[in-house]
Amino acid sequence: MARIQIITIITSLLFLLYISRLIIKGKLREEYAIVWCVCTVILLIFSFWRSGLEVMSNLFGVFEAPNLVFTACIFAILVYLLHLSVVASKLHKQNKQMAQDIALLKEKVYGNAK
Amino acid sequence: MPKQLLIIIPCYNEQASLPLLLPELSTLHLPGYTITTLVVNDCSIDDTVTVAHQHNAKVLDLPINLGIGGAVQSGLLYAAQYNFDLAVQMDGDGQHPPKELIKLLVCNEATGANLVIGSRFIEKEGFQSSFTRRLGISYFHWLNRLFTGLHIFDSTSGFRLFDKKAIELAAAYYPDEYPEPESLVYFSKAGLSIRETPVIMANRQGGQSSIRNFASLYYCIKVTIAMVFSAIRKPL
Numbered sequence: 194m195a196r197i198q199i200i201t202i203i204t205s206l207l208f209l210l211y212i213s214r215l216i217i218k219g220k221l222r223e224e225y226a227i228v229w230c231v232c233t234v235i236l237l238i239f240s241f242w243r244s245g246l247e248v249m250s251n252l253f254g255v256f257e258a259p260n261l262v263f264t265a266c267i268f269a270i271l272v273y274l275l276h277l278s279v280v281a282s283k284l285h286k287q288n289k290q291m292a293q294d295i296a297l298l299k300e301k302v303y304g305n306a307k
Numbered sequence: 308m309p310k311q312l313l314i315i316i317p318c319y320n321e322q323a324s325l326p327l328l329l330p331e332l333s334t335l336h337l338p339g340y341t342i343t344t345l346v347v348n349d350c351s352i353d354d355t356v357t358v359a360h361q362h363n364a365k366v367l368d369l370p371i372n373l374g375i376g377g378a379v380q381s382g383l384l385y386a387a388q389y390n391f392d393l394a395v396q397m398d399g400d401g402q403h404p405p406k407e408l409i410k411l412l413v414c415n416e417a418t419g420a421n422l423v424i425g426s427r428f429i430e431k432e433g434f435q436s437s438f439t440r441r442l443g444i445s446y447f448h449w450l451n452r453l454f455t456g457l458h459i460f461d462s463t464s465g466f467r468l469f470d471k472k473a474i475e476l477a478a479a480y481y482p483d484e485y486p487e488p489e490s491l492v493y494f495s496k497a498g499l500s501i502r503e504t505p506v507i508m509a510n511r512q513g514g515q516s517s518i519r520n521f522a523s524l525y526y527c528i529k530v531t532i533a534m535v536f537s538a539i540r541k542p543l
Contacts (some may be wrong), residue, residue: 199340250439288371289377289483290371292369292370292371292377292381293369293373293377293380293381294345295369295370295386296367296368296369296370296381297381297385297388299367299368299384300365300367300368300385304365305453
């Protein structure tokens with residue numbers, strides 16, 4: 194096994210460990226962890242399977258194997274960013290509804306007594 | 308039975324102008340209407356709430372800043388919750404003189420419109436705002452005609468009367484930021500009748516507009532996108 198393989202495998206495993214720790218401590222919700230686990234697993238697969246990148250490049254008709262890596266990564270990042278924007282929009286909406294409910298309740302409970 | 312009328316005043320740091328506006332509102336006598344004044348404090352950093360309480364207005368105190376649309380919607384939620392027949396949105400900065408309110412009510416009585424907009428531009432009287440602002444407003448006039456087929460001249464006017472049906476719809480959905488032009492598309496798609504009536508607006512007595520120079524380009528783009536998607540979206 195080449196040195197670079199050992200380095201990437203160890204890094205990926207450490208990353209996976211860190212994600213697990215975050216989930217266990219309740220700092221990362223499982224639904225957002227899925228994408229990170231999947232990414233790490235993919236990295237692990239290609240660390241073990243050295244010729245895998247060449248095979249995949251040929252499959253997609255990409256001449257330079259690293260270009261496939263960049264394209265795939267950038268696409269995945271864009272999709273994930275969009276997902277985060279959707280999450281932020283949802284939180285924004287819920288936040289607004291809560292603020293309005295609180296204001297209405299405050300008025301009902303305290304009225305002009307304050 | 309007199310009609311229940313709620314006056315919604317969305318406020319952000321209006322402690323200077325509220326002491327002028329609120330007493331004027333309380334002297335307003337409209338036969339056939341019972342008036343309730345509601346100040347919606349959009350997380351001001353001054354004493355807006357205290358001032359409003361001193362003048363015996365009802366207060367909705369938002370815990371976080373929601374922007375003008377969220378504040379107005381809070382007022383409309385209040386109106387829906389307590390079964391008001393009519394709600395008027397009015398700026399807290401004195402731009403909308405209380406006596407002009409009568410014109411909105413008259414228009415509502417005469418035409419039965421669900422939404423009445425107080426307009427600066429039908430008869431060119433009173434404060435007319437700057438050239439660039441007018442340019443933007445005529446752009447929105449054109450956009451509104453495109454999406455709703457209506458001739459609304461002052462689609463950015465924040466001086467509006469909602470009837471029961473409009474209150475209900477706005478309680479269900481109302482845009483947060485720069486809500487005025489977009490909500491027109493939403494209301495007209497839902498089948499409400501919208502009327503515009505001339506009012507005379509004053510120059511603001513304090514505070515500053517929510518739309519300033521740097522933000523105006525963002526404003527145009529945001530509202531255009533919002534209007535396009537409101538027009539495509541299925542009505543609720």
